[in-house]
Amino acid sequence: MLWKSIGIIFAVLTVYVLLSATVFHYLEQPNEVLVKNHTRDFHLDFLRKYPCIPQDELELFVQRVLKSYDMGVVATATTTSESNWDFASSFFFSATVVTTIGYGNIAPNTMAGKVICIFCALCGIPLCTVFLAAIGQKLRFPITKLQEKMITGRSHRILRCVKVCLCVVLGSTLLILLPSVMFTLVEGWHYGVSVYYSVVTLTTIGFGDYVAGLQAVPYRDLYRAVNGVWVVLGLAWVALIVSEITGDINDKIVKNELKCSKNVSETVKTLSYRLNDMPSVAPVTSWHSGSL
Template sequence: MRSLVLAVVWLTLVVYIVLGGVIFHFIEESTESDTKTNAFDGFKNFLSNYSCISHEELELFIKNVIQAYDQGVLVTYNTSSESNWDIASSIFFAITVVTTIGYGHIAPSTDSGRTFFVFYAFVGIPLCMVALGFLGEKLQLPLKKLQKRVLWRDRPRYDSYIKSVIYVTLGFSILILLPALVFWIVEDWSYTDSLYYVVVTLTTVGFGDFVPGANEKNFRAVYKLVVCVWIMIGLAWVALLISEVGDVMRGKVSKLINKHNSNAKELSDKEQNMELQPPSAASI
């Protein structure tokens, strides 16, 4: 039975992944095609307007721009992006390493930096997981205090459910909805983009299409350090929430297995009792 349940769980996961991939395909592919078409039309229009430039020279120029952009550098004739390796930005990068978020907007480009990264990540990631575990225990204290209070004496199961909902709602509001509002104001993103960034970060998916502090200049260092603190607290809470959900799912699966084993045992005991019983006089 356990092997059967395990197979069902994995099959469900595979179906879920494939279904998600198909949905993303139908949502995103048309936009990607339009972007390619617009980029190609812009390429042709530029060459037609500036015939003194060959397409080889333009391609080389674009590749150089892309290479710089991949290293987090955006430079025009009059402007230049802020440094990605000042102290605050480097600490922010270190946070994305040890938390395995890995935005990908910047990365070490030197052999020394990449070598240091290897050792830094292998030590920092487990250390961060241990620290987040202790922080998660602290974040559980409000829930434990809330669980000690009795809200509905007549319905204990309903009481426990409501307390969990209150805890999750408060955490979701403080660590997800409120930070998204802050990013919406500070970064000038839409609230949907801000909420998307928050979830991408706290689930450690880390696409890197949105990164805070790229345009902020006046309080950039302080702002990035505050974001680092939010990331650590938010990660601990989300990890705690995911762990609780996982425990509930595992509990449901365990109950299903135990129920099946109990029913199978009862059926087996009945069959054995029937075999041991002597034949009745009527049957003789």
């Protein structure tokens, strides 16, 4: 890829990120300020209502609760959260590591666990990438067959566009819209939140603000197993779409670069022929030596 193409892609990406940052800034900052004000007012009202509690003791209590929450533990005098490190939860965490989703709601806290996580990521991510690529190839076969039945005798570019559209429409329906119904029913989320969670998960962004399977729902282990199968198929589908789109873009870039290189080669060849056809001129040094 030529540096010109790299520069164009970098410029487009930079503008895209800047526009996205602008939108997020104007959408999210006012809500953040509102939440901060409400939280501060609640804090002050609590201290006024219970003046016997020292403010520094309350601050220490809040910090300890937040620290436990960051470790994935929610415990009060009457309730406690489900274990984050039983076998099913540990398997779920390992899967989020090798798939690079990394929700961030739980993480190893012991030094031994951190070391094992490093080796799990370094060895598991390449294996998972190869596995997802293989699954993506299997998903490509039925889509190609459907494409051949729908359109025949068309150019390669039209066929690729049809394949990408089929991948997006079918995949979005089967792996985002329908699973979001399941998340809405089981988790109690709004359907829009479920769609948001599905997209964030399958694109391996994994913010961790919503994670399926944390609640004590019936058949929790089975639900997590189904969720794991969905993640594998969804990641393979996303990899397939990215492969198709980037493949088309790379083909265009390579074609333009080959065309540019061919034009440069023909220009150099033409100049070479013209120089060879020019009459030879005696060197200046020989003319001076002859005159002497």
